[in-house]
Amino acid sequence: MSNELLFDLKNIEKRFVRGRESISIFDGLNITIKKGTFVSIMGPSGSGKTTLLNMLGGVDRPTSGEILFEGQAIQNLGEGELAKWRARHVGFIFQFYNLMPMLNAEKNVELPLLLKNLSKAQRNKSVETALKLVGLSDRARHLPKELSGGQQQRVAIARAIVSDPDLLLCDEPTGDLDRTTATEILETLQLLNKEFGKTIVMVTHDPVAASFANVSLHLDKGQFIEQQSSEAVA
Amino acid sequence: MGSLFAQISAVVKMNLLSLPKRVGSSLTTLLAVAIVVTVLLAFMAMGQGFQKTMAGSGSEDVAIMLRGGSAAELNSGLGGDVYTNVSSSPGIAKDENGPIISGELYVVVDGVKKSSQTEANLPLRGIGPAGFSLRKNISLIDGRMFEEGKTEIIVGTSILSQFSGFELGSKMKFGATEWTVVGVFDAGGSVFGSELLTDVRTLQAQFNRGNSYQSIRVRLDGPEAIQKIRDFIESDPRLNLDVMTEQAYYSDQSRDMGRLVYMGWGLAIFMALGALAGALNTMYTSVEAKAVEIATLRAIGFKGISAFFGTLVESLVLAIIGGVLGTLIAFLLFDGISTSTMGGSFTQVVFDFNVSADAFKSGIILAVIIGLVGGFFPAWRASRMPLLKAFSS
Incomplete structure (x- = not known):
C-alpha cells in the first residue's frame, strides 16, 4: 500500500430527480483512497454504493463537488476524454459478468486491448497472460455459455486486468456465485491487490467478501458511518 | 484511427x-x-x-413514313399514288431492283392466347418484296417464304410461342378467306416476331383495301438521307407524310x-x-x-x-x-x-x-x-x- 492518493473526492453532492421529487444520495461526501488499497464498500440498498462506484469509474457524474484522480479532476471531462480515461485506468468487474455472449473467452478478454494500438501478436500475448493469471488458459476458446458462473467471472477479471489498469471497480463480483467459487474469486482479487498493486474498490452486501479487503467502509444514507482502517481512507 | x-x-x-x-x-x-x-x-x-x-426493333438506317399526324400505323392511311411518288425521293437506298422500299398494310386479326384461351388482337402485315430484308435480325427458320398472290402467311416465333393454331401448315380463316402458314421466322426478340407477314397485294385484295397502304418503309442511303426525304416531301404539296427512323418510331411506341x-x-x-x-x-x-x-x-x-x-x-x-x-x-x-x-x-x-x-x-x-x-x-x-x-x- 502506498501513501500516494489515487482518489480525492471533495464535497460530493449527488441528486436524482424522480418526477417532482429531488432525491439526494450524497450531500457533501468527502473521501480519499490511497493507491494499492483494497476497499470494500457495504451498506443497505439505496445507500449510494453503486452510485459512488459509478462516479469513481467515470460512468456517472456528481451534481457538484470534485473527483480528483491522481490530482486530475475527472468530473468535467467530456464523454470522449472520459472513455479514454476509463480505457487507460479502470477495469470493471460486474455482478453478472457482462461478457459478450457471442465471443469466446479470449475474444472477450481482448476487447480492452482493441482500444490501444497494439499488434495482433501483442494482444494475443496479453490475453494469454491474463487468462493464465485467472487460471483459465484451457478455456480460452469457450463461449460464456459453456463456462460456469465462477469461470465467467474469472474471464471478466481477466478482461478487467488485461490492459493493466491502476484501478479495478467491482460491483458485487461474488453476488451471483456460491461460497466456494466466491472465495476463489475474492482470493484472485486479493492476489491482484497484493502481488500486482492494483487498487480495488468493491461494492458488496456480503461481510465475508468484505473481509478480503484491507479497508472496509459502511455507507448509509450517503455517509460513511464506519471504517476499519484509517490508513487508506480518510 | x-x-x-x-x-x-x-x-x-x-x-x-x-x-x-x-x-x-x-x-x-x-x-x-x-x-x-x-x-x-x-x-x-x-x-x-x-x-x-x-x-430492338428499330434500325437507324430504315425510315418509316406514316400519314401526317398519325401516331401509329393503325391510324395511318396512304394511297397508292403516295407510294409511287415517294419512291422517287432522294435518300432512299437502291439495289438492282431499284429503290429499297416496302409499302405495307396492317390489319388486325384474332388469335387465341395459349395461357388464357382468350382472344386477342394480332397484327397481320402485308409487306412488299423488299419488306422482309428491311427488317433487322429477321430470318426464316422453318418452311418457306409466302408467295405473291397466294393467301399464305409466315409467322413470328413470338406468336408461335404465345398463341395457338399457328403451327407450320396450319390453316385459319381471317375475314372470308382461308390462310395457310407456310413459314416461321425469328426476329431476334424484336416486335416483328409478334406479327404475321404476307404479301401486301394479297392482303389489299382480301381485305378490300384497294391500292392503299398504312406505312412505307425505306432503306436510307446515308446519315443525311432522312433530311433529304423530308425536304422532298415538303417540296411536293401532294405528300403529307411524317418521316422518322424506325428506331425513333419504336422508341416512341414504348x-x-x-x-x-x-x-x-x-x-x-x-x-x-x-x-x-x-x-x-x-x-x-x-x-x-x-x-x-x-x-x-x-x-x-x-x-x-x-x-x-x-x-x-x-x-x-x-x-x-x-x-x-x-x-x-x-x-x-x-x-x-x-x-x-x-x-x-x-x-x-x-x-x-x-x-x-x-x-x-x-x-x-x-x-x-x-x-x-x-x-x-x-x-x-x-x-x-x-x-x-x-x-x-
Whole structure:
C-alpha cells in the first residue's frame, strides 16, 4: 500500500430527480483512497454504493463537488476524454459478468486491448497472460455459455486486468456465485491487490467478501458511518 | 484511427454474430425488404423487357413514313399514288431492283392466347418484296417464304410461342378467306416476331383495301438521307407524310410502358415505407436486446461511434441480404418469361421480362436505402446508450 492518493473526492453532492421529487444520495461526501488499497464498500440498498462506484469509474457524474484522480479532476471531462480515461485506468468487474455472449473467452478478454494500438501478436500475448493469471488458459476458446458462473467471472477479471489498469471497480463480483467459487474469486482479487498493486474498490452486501479487503467502509444514507482502517481512507 | 477501426470491427462482428438470437425479427425485416425489391424488379423487368423488344426493333438506317399526324400505323392511311411518288425521293437506298422500299398494310386479326384461351388482337402485315430484308435480325427458320398472290402467311416465333393454331401448315380463316402458314421466322426478340407477314397485294385484295397502304418503309442511303426525304416531301404539296427512323418510331411506341417503370418505383417506395417500419422495429429491438453489452463496451472505453456503426452495419447487412434475395426471387420468377400486352396499334406485342443489371442495381440501392434509414435512428440510440445500464443489469 502506498501513501500516494489515487482518489480525492471533495464535497460530493449527488441528486436524482424522480418526477417532482429531488432525491439526494450524497450531500457533501468527502473521501480519499490511497493507491494499492483494497476497499470494500457495504451498506443497505439505496445507500449510494453503486452510485459512488459509478462516479469513481467515470460512468456517472456528481451534481457538484470534485473527483480528483491522481490530482486530475475527472468530473468535467467530456464523454470522449472520459472513455479514454476509463480505457487507460479502470477495469470493471460486474455482478453478472457482462461478457459478450457471442465471443469466446479470449475474444472477450481482448476487447480492452482493441482500444490501444497494439499488434495482433501483442494482444494475443496479453490475453494469454491474463487468462493464465485467472487460471483459465484451457478455456480460452469457450463461449460464456459453456463456462460456469465462477469461470465467467474469472474471464471478466481477466478482461478487467488485461490492459493493466491502476484501478479495478467491482460491483458485487461474488453476488451471483456460491461460497466456494466466491472465495476463489475474492482470493484472485486479493492476489491482484497484493502481488500486482492494483487498487480495488468493491461494492458488496456480503461481510465475508468484505473481509478480503484491507479497508472496509459502511455507507448509509450517503455517509460513511464506519471504517476499519484509517490508513487508506480518510 | 486504427483503434477506432478495430472497435467498429469488433462491434460489427458481435452484432452480426448475435443475429441468430433474433432470428424472427431479423427474418421479418429481411423478407419485407426482399418483397419490396421483388415488386420493384417485377415492374422494371416488365417495362424494360417491353422497351428492349421495341427498341430492338428499330434500325437507324430504315425510315418509316406514316400519314401526317398519325401516331401509329393503325391510324395511318396512304394511297397508292403516295407510294409511287415517294419512291422517287432522294435518300432512299437502291439495289438492282431499284429503290429499297416496302409499302405495307396492317390489319388486325384474332388469335387465341395459349395461357388464357382468350382472344386477342394480332397484327397481320402485308409487306412488299423488299419488306422482309428491311427488317433487322429477321430470318426464316422453318418452311418457306409466302408467295405473291397466294393467301399464305409466315409467322413470328413470338406468336408461335404465345398463341395457338399457328403451327407450320396450319390453316385459319381471317375475314372470308382461308390462310395457310407456310413459314416461321425469328426476329431476334424484336416486335416483328409478334406479327404475321404476307404479301401486301394479297392482303389489299382480301381485305378490300384497294391500292392503299398504312406505312412505307425505306432503306436510307446515308446519315443525311432522312433530311433529304423530308425536304422532298415538303417540296411536293401532294405528300403529307411524317418521316422518322424506325428506331425513333419504336422508341416512341414504348414510352407508355416506360411510365410503368415509374409506377413500379412509386409502388416500391410506398411498400418500402412498410419495410422501413419493420427495419426500424427490428433494429430498435436489437439495440434494446444488446443494451447491456453496448453499455459494457462503452464503460470499458469503446467510443459511441463504434456502437453507431455496429448497429448501422447490422441493419445494412439485413437489408442487403433481403435485397439480394429479392433480386434472386425476381430473377427466378420473372427473367425471360414471355408474355404479351397491347402495343401502340392495339395489337399484341410479345415480349420477355428482362431483369437487367440495371434493375438489379436499382433493387440493391433501394435495399441499401431501407437499411441506412432503418438503421440510422436505432444506431443513434445505441451510440447514446446510458453507461449506467451496464451496472443496472
